[in-house]
Amino acid sequence: MHNRCPQCGLLFNREPGYFLGAMYISYGIALLVIFVVGLLLWVVTNLRIDRIAIWAVVLFLPLVPALTLLSRVLWIYLDHKIDPATD
Ligand SMILES: [Zn+2]
Numbered sequence: 001m002h003n004r005c006p007q008c009g010l011l012f013n014r015e016p017g018y019f020l021g022a023m024y025i026s027y028g029i030a031l032l033v034i035f036v037v038g039l040l041l042w043v044v045t046n047l048r049i050d051r052i053a054i055w056a057v058v059l060f061l062p063l064v065p066a067l068t069l070l071s072r073v074l075w076i077y078l079d080h081k082i083d084p085a086t087d
Contacts, residue, residue, distance in 0.1 A: 022075035
């Protein structure tokens, strides 16, 4: 990941541990996605609930890198809305 945006120079990592907030966003989205995948599996298949939970998590795993990026972008937007960059 770049330290600054190559286009506009925005400093991405404003302070140590800056992206900790993105983890909360990532967690919330992950729970939602896993729930929706589990719901779809429950409607489509007649698996037991524990197997549905396991399969929902397994099917979610390939989405983790994209979700990490998305949550960081959302965190930057949220942070700069609340506390705009001055440098
Ligand atoms: Zn930029």
